[in-house]
Amino acid sequence: MNEKIESRKPPVATTGIIGWLRINLFFNWTNSLITIFVIYCLYQFVPWILDWTVFSADFKYNYLGQQITNQEMCSRNLDPKNGGACWAVIYVRFYQFIYGFYPREEVWRVNISYVMLAIALLPLLITKLPYRKIFLNFTYIFPIIAYFLLNGGFGLPDISTNKWGGLLVTLVLGCTGIALAFPIGVLLALGRRSNLPVISMMCVLFIEFIRGVPLITLLFFGMVMLPLFLPEGIDMDGLVRVLVAVTLFQSAYMAEVIRGGLQAIPTGQYEAARSLGMSYWRMNFQIILPQAIRISIPPIVNTSIGLFKDTTLVIIVGLLDLLGIGRGTLADTNWLGLSYEIYFFVSLVFFIFTFGMSRYSLYLEKKLKTGINMGAD
Amino acid sequence: MKKLLSIFAVVAFAFSAHAGTLDDVKNRGFLKCGVTTGLAGFAAPDDSGEWAGLDADMCRAVAVAVFGDRSKVEFITTTGKSRFPTLASGEVDMLARNTTWTISRDVNLGFEFVGVNFYDGQGFMIPSALGVSSATELDGATVCIQTGTTTELNLADFFRLNGISYEALPIETNDEGKENLFAGRCDVYTTDASGLSSTRAAASNPDKWVVLPEIISKEPLGPLVRHGDHQWGDVVRWSLNAMIIAEELGVTSENVDAQLGSNVPEVLRLLGVEGSYGEMLELAPDWAYQIIKQIGNYSESYEANVGPDTPLEIARGLNALWTQGGILYAPPFR
Numbered sequence: 001m002n003e004k005i006e007s008r009k010p011p012v013a014t015t016g017i018i019g020w021l022r023i024n025l026f027f028n029w030t031n032s033l034i035t036i037f038v039i040y041c042l043y044q045f046v047p048w049i050l051d052w053t054v055f056s057a058d059f060k061y062n063y064l065g066q067q068i069t070n071q072e073m074c075s076r077n078l079d080p081k082n083g084g085a086c087w088a089v090i091y092v093r094f095y096q097f098i099y100g101f102y103p104r105e106e107v108w109r110v111n112i113s114y115v116m117l118a119i120a121l122l123p124l125l126i127t128k129l130p131y132r133k134i135f136l137n138f139t140y141i142f143p144i145i146a147y148f149l150l151n152g153g154f155g156l157p158d159i160s161t162n163k164w165g166g167l168l169v170t171l172v173l174g175c176t177g178i179a180l181a182f183p184i185g186v187l188l189a190l191g192r193r194s195n196l197p198v199i200s201m202m203c204v205l206f207i208e209f210i211r212g213v214p215l216i217t218l219l220f221f222g223m224v225m226l227p228l229f230l231p232e233g234i235d236m237d238g239l240v241r242v243l244v245a246v247t248l249f250q251s252a253y254m255a256e257v258i259r260g261g262l263q264a265i266p267t268g269q270y271e272a273a274r275s276l277g278m279s280y281w282r283m284n285f286q287i288i289l290p291q292a293i294r295i296s297i298p299p300i301v302n303t304s305i306g307l308f309k310d311t312t313l314v315i316i317v318g319l320l321d322l323l324g325i326g327r328g329t330l331a332d333t334n335w336l337g338l339s340y341e342i343y344f345f346v347s348l349v350f351f352i353f354t355f356g357m358s359r360y361s362l363y364l365e366k367k368l369k370t371g372i373n374m375g376a377d
Numbered sequence: 378m379k380k381l382l383s384i385f386a387v388v389a390f391a392f393s394a395h396a397g398t399l400d401d402v403k404n405r406g407f408l409k410c411g412v413t414t415g416l417a418g419f420a421a422p423d424d425s426g427e428w429a430g431l432d433a434d435m436c437r438a439v440a441v442a443v444f445g446d447r448s449k450v451e452f453i454t455t456t457g458k459s460r461f462p463t464l465a466s467g468e469v470d471m472l473a474r475n476t477t478w479t480i481s482r483d484v485n486l487g488f489e490f491v492g493v494n495f496y497d498g499q500g501f502m503i504p505s506a507l508g509v510s511s512a513t514e515l516d517g518a519t520v521c522i523q524t525g526t527t528t529e530l531n532l533a534d535f536f537r538l539n540g541i542s543y544e545a546l547p548i549e550t551n552d553e554g555k556e557n558l559f560a561g562r563c564d565v566y567t568t569d570a571s572g573l574s575s576t577r578a579a580a581s582n583p584d585k586w587v588v589l590p591e592i593i594s595k596e597p598l599g600p601l602v603r604h605g606d607h608q609w610g611d612v613v614r615w616s617l618n619a620m621i622i623a624e625e626l627g628v629t630s631e632n633v634d635a636q637l638g639s640n641v642p643e644v645l646r647l648l649g650v651e652g653s654y655g656e657m658l659e660l661a662p663d664w665a666y667q668i669i670k671q672i673g674n675y676s677e678s679y680e681a682n683v684g685p686d687t688p689l690e691i692a693r694g695l696n697a698l699w700t701q702g703g704i705l706y707a708p709p710f711r
Contacts, residue, residue: 072688077581092424101426162451224462315414318454318463324414328422331415333688337579339552
């Protein structure tokens with residue numbers, strides 16, 4: 001009697017939603033307790049935050065249907081029974097948050113720059129992009145186009161950087177800092193490991209000095225002392241001076257991150273490259289650096305995110321970035337007291353950018369399989 | 378730090394001593410004026426991105442005096458730390474950045490305060506429910522106080538002088554003080570009176586808070602320029618004085634054209650109908666007329682930016698004219 005036994009379904013408790021819940025949320029009693037606690041917290045918090053940010057909030061009109069032009073017209077200030085956020089301040093000030101004090105009739109230049117930035121990032125984000133080579137060339141020349149477009153030249157009227165502000169300043173500082181610091185950092189890292197004593201000493205000095213002082217100090221140095229050292233008549237732009245300080249700071253950190261990656265490369269890789277007769281530069285650029293940078297992706301993105309957020313420090317030297325515009329808005333007698341709305345909005349914008357960067361890093365890690373053992377040990 | 382700053386100032390002065398600031402400004406075509414990064418009533422960008430406030434008006438008044446055009450000014454934002462080096466290095470032509478006039482700033486840092494456009498002083502704010510009408514009744518109160526500031530020392534002095542005790546709750550920023558007071562963690566918040574007013578205006582129900590009448594320190598806030606350039610100092614000084622004198626004489630932006638035919642000699646001198654005061658300052662003859670026409674007199678600027686009809690609701694108090702119980706006083710225009 002060889003009766004065929006039908007394959008049975010797995011126990012209900014181990015598959016489907018119930019199984020997933022059991023394994024992930026209620027595996028044992030501590031697990032269950034934590035799950036219940038977290039659900040309770042979410043239950044308390046989520047409806048409240050949704051209510052505050054969306055359901056009871058004013059966007060453009062208050063509950064009487066009037067268009068809001070100052071904080072006194074916010075529903076929650078007209079009648080304390082209405083508890084929601086007053087997003088009208090963001091609506092009214094949106095232009096300033098995004099463009100600063102850039103003249104309205106010239107704002108198309110900023111818009112084009114934003115669009116071009118997105119196009120320039122495309123080939124970096126999508127490796128299978130058709131015509132990627134052409135797009136990459138555009139990425140390389142984009143900073144030059146953007147500089148003339150934003151600043152003026154070739155028949156476009158000059159817009160002093162003093163008029164730039166908000167997200168524009170944040171992005172200019174963040175993107176330039178990150179983009180310039182990377183190549184400088186690579187050179188510094190190589191220099192620090194170089195066998196030539198003068199070069200390695202200079203790189204060590206530079207890195208240790210810059211890394212040893214806070215960014216604020218460098219910003220002050222750029223803003224206040226640099227003009228005193230420049231010959232008379234040369235008026236270096238305030239934004240440029242801050243950019244120099246930010247780039248120096250970031251490149252020192254980047255150098256150390258990449259040096260970490262370099263140290264993880266086994267000596268065998270160097271020896272193999274040399275035994276093939278490769279020159280120093282060829283060895284580094286074709287064998288060593290591709291591997292070193294690959295394993296340094298998480299810390300590279302980490303310091304880049306750090307820099308992006310550190311750009312808010314420029315308010316100390318009097319540049320109004322996204323956060324600075326927010327604070328300026330809070331100082332307008334029309335919008336006094338709306339700090340929750342403004343700080344919420346500013347953090348949301350920062351979160352979108354930094355979260356995007358961290359997702360990009362994860363995608364790169366997956367694509368390049370940085371986790372694997374690289375062998376040769 | 379101060380010593381270092383004064384060295385900067387001297388170095389910067391050596392660099393910038395070549396020509397008069399007035400000529401520089403005229404050649405450049407616009408005034409560079411240092412303001413705060415945002416302080417309610419004094420300088421803050423409005424919804425259209427224009428700077429507004431008492432200090433912003435001061436900058437505009439100087440621009441009008443030089444160019445006859447209120448838009449010929451570029452506002453450079455400065456912080457409490459960066460304001461002095463920015464002025465010393467010549468990056469701005471003047472500061473109107475609610476800066477307290479003190480001897481060390483005037484003398485040691487190498488600046489020149491040319492007048493006072495707001496008399497401030499340290500005050501106290503309490504919940505009206507506390508039922509206290511004078512700061513001397515605050516025995517045993519918990520006071521929110523910004524650490525490391527002169528307000529901390531003034532507070533200690535005041536309570537010691539009056540023989541009453543207090544408990545300090547140290548805070549770092551104005552926002553922190555506001556939150557602590559509103560949450561009831563301290564009974565009293567003390568800082569400059571103008572700061573108290575903006576804190577009060579930011580409350581969801583301003584009537585629940587009162588600013589006590591005692592002012593326990595002197596904080597004369599005014600515009601300043603680099604030491605040594607007296608011609609430029611005069612231009613800024615008399616731009617401010619012209620606004621104050623205009624209020625004294627009852628000349629406003631609305632009646633200034635009618636006042637051109639006035640029979641009061643000082644009005645005619647102020648508006649440039651008689652005398653050659655513009656020439657003395659190397660400005661246009663109608664420079665003061667233009668200030669009053671385009672900016673208004675001191676009272677108009679005050680009422681529009683910080684006065685009782687604004688959310689800040691700061692009464693004139695010390696800032697009233699000397700003839701009206703205040704100490705606002707400008708030398709005669711002759």
